[in-house]
Amino acid sequence: MEFKVKELEDYSPQMGHLVSMMNYARLTTLQAVQGLTTEQLDYLHSENSNSIGALLFHIAAVEFGFQLEIFDKREPNEQETLEWGAGYDLGDKGRSEIKGNSLEFYVDKLKTVRERTLKEFQKRDDNWLYSDRLWGDNQSNNYFIWFHSFEDEINHRGQIRIQRKMLPR
Incomplete structure (x- = not known):
């Protein structure tokens, strides 16, 4: 296995760097x-915590949300809100709705969402990556948005590692 941030086949140079980090x-x-x-x-170590499954679903939901916003230039529709809303919100909604799923369920969600991101990235180049955009009321660019997507994942991965250590034996 190789751990390098580098250019990747089928991607523009900076897009390859981004994909390397996301991978x-x-x-x-x-x-x-x-x-x-x-x-x-499904384990909750406290009444206000999020389960590991909910955090995995959240990671997929955040990326899916950015796909809609950036690639499709729209908000989630009613069906997408029903499917992904608990993943966006977490908290009480996540605790009540995101449970009873196997690891394969969450891995499949993550994989399916990521496959689309990678296909969309292959259609775009470094100029697109650096294109200015607003994120809320803040100046941003597509590079930052996608950095934020995997930065959020890394934060939740840290939570997952801690929670795994707290699982009952």
Whole structure:
């Protein structure tokens, strides 16, 4: 295995760098949850915590939301809100709706969402990556938005690692 940020075939140079970083973040997220059971994925260590499964679903939901916003230039529709809303919100909604799923369910969500991101990235170049945009009321660019997507994943991966250590034996 190779751990390098580098240009990748089928991507513009900077896009390859971004994809390299996103791939590594995903690899380490998947390593952090390897072998977990549904019961472990659903475990709540306190009444206000989010389960590991909910955090995995959130990671996929954030990326899906950015796909809609950036690639499709729209907000989620009613069906997408029903499917992904608990993943965006977490908290009480996540605790009540995101449970009872196998690790394969969450890995499939992450994989399916990421496949679309990578296909869309292949259609775009470095100029697009650096294109100015607003993110809320803030000046931003597409590079920052996608950096934020995997930066959020890395934060939640840290939570997942801590929570894994807190699982009942």
